[in-house]
Amino acid sequence: MIYQGDSLCPLTWQEERLHLLDQRWLPHQQQIVVLATAAEVAQAIKDMVVRGAPAIGIAAAYGVVLAAQSAYAQAPPHWQTIITADLQKLAQARPTAVNLVWALQRMQTHFSTIVADPVPILLAEAHRIHQEDLAANHRMGELGADLLPAACRVLTHCNAGALATGGYGTALGVIRTAHRAGKLSQVYADETRPWLQGARLTAWELLQDNIPVTLLADNAAAALMQQQRIDWVIVGADRITARGDVANKIGTYGLAILARQHGVKLMVVAPTSTIDMNLMEGSAIVIEERSQAEVLTVNGQAIAPVGAQAWNPAFDVTPSHLVDVIVTEKGVVTQPNLERMTAIMRS
Ligand SMILES: CSC[C@H]1O[C@H](OP(=O)(O)O)[C@H](O)[C@@H]1O
Numbered sequence: 411m412i413y414q415g416d417s418l419c420p421l422t423w424q425e426e427r428l429h430l431l432d433q434r435w436l437p438h439q440q441q442i443v444v445l446a447t448a449a450e451v452a453q454a455i456k457d458m459v460v461r462g463a464p465a466i467g468i469a470a471a472y473g474v475v476l477a478a479q480s481a482y483a484q485a486p487p488h489w490q491t492i493i494t495a496d497l498q499k500l501a502q503a504r505p506t507a508v509n510l511v512w513a514l515q516r517m518q519t520h521f522s523t524i525v526a527d528p529v530p531i532l533l534a535e536a537h538r539i540h541q542e543d544l545a546a547n548h549r550m551g552e553l554g555a556d557l558l559p560a561a562c563r564v565l566t567h568c569n570a571g572a573l574a575t576g577g578y579g580t581a582l583g584v585i586r587t588a589h590r591a592g593k594l595s596q597v598y599a600d601e602t603r604p605w606l607q608g609a610r611l612t613a614w615e616l617l618q619d620n621i622p623v624t625l626l627a628d629n630a631a632a633a634l635m636q637q638q639r640i641d642w643v644i645v646g647a648d649r650i651t652a653r654g655d656v657a658n659k660i661g662t663y664g665l666a667i668l669a670r671q672h673g674v675k676l677m678v679v680a681p682t683s684t685i686d687m688n689l690m691e692g693s694a695i696v697i698e699e700r701s702q703a704e705v706l707t708v709n710g711q712a713i714a715p716v717g718a719q720a721w722n723p724a725f726d727v728t729p730s731h732l733v734d735v736i737v738t739e740k741g742v743v744t745q746p747n748l749e750r751m752t753a754i755m756r757s
Pocket residue numbers: 461462463464567568569570571574575580581607645646647648658659660724
């Protein structure tokens with residue numbers, strides 16, 4: 411289930427069930443979990459069994475199928491009423507990535523036209539959301555790679571790869587495409603404390619594709635840029651506002667400040683399903699705070715003394731003026747602002 415064709419894929423629909431690659435155990439174990447209910451999908455998103463803005467949207471879409479499958483089997487004519495609580499659980503699983511709500515709203519557009527068994531129609535829509543995301547990632551890979559110079563040295567943060575999407579990845583989609591074009595001389599990945607998406611997921615993904623990667627402690631990125639050893643920082647996003655402010659993994663804002671200080675360019679790669687045109691200011695984005703234990707322990711082992719507290723925001727917000735380019739499947743936005751974001755969304 412992990413590969414579909416030549417593309418690593420974190421989730422698949424098989425025999426009326428959603429199969430997830432449990433990302434909590436990577437890179438050392440590849441465990442699959444099989445989910446039968448929307449509540450299980452909501453919990454899997456909350457627990458980061460599946461994570462990454464597009465991937466949690468796709469998982470939620472399949473969660474709607476599971477909800478309708480169960481409700482229609484119980485009481486056919488009342489399936490829409492029965493699944494209301496399930497939809498709420500899915501919507502509330504994680505607050506920052508707009509893709510989650512976007513996918514649920516897209517699935518719900520079909521409810522009013524369904525007159526019999528909802529499952530075939532909803533499953534077809536969930537598959538479309540999944541396949542469109544995969545196609546978008548390949549398109550963004552091309553658009554983003556075209557912006558990179560030869561012998562480019564890039565730094566990425568967190569995991570915006572196949573594991574965070576419907577396959578191929580957003581930031582890692584650009585890196586994959588640029589690598590295939592022979593345009594990269596070095597790929598650095600931040601470990602990305604505290605959940606270590608970079609060390610555990612990005613490094614694993616890139617090595618699966620035979621793409622050399624050098625891992626950094628998060629604190630080392632500043633020195634690397636100070637030594638003029640990076641040309642581009644390439645990241646994903648969880649929510650982008652109408653004027654181009656970007657919510658992404660905690661640490662991205664610091665990289666953006668460093669990049670501007672050292673003449674490094676910042677590329678944000680995200681499908682338009684990550685853009686929230688109903689929000690102007692990045693300061694209005696709800697930032698998920700996760701458990702203190704994620705900071706105070708590693709692999710269940712305490713790294714801090716009993717009694718220490720921790721602050722664990724999962725994301726931060728980079729203002730648009732620090733973003734050199736946003737790459738979407740519809741095209742590239744340079745120096746993002748409201749006018750340019752509006753134009754790309756209307757294109
Ligand atoms: C392609 S979106 C990836 C995005 O999601 C990550 O967050 P999390 O691992 O907590 O879901 C991170 O912000 C990545 O940039």
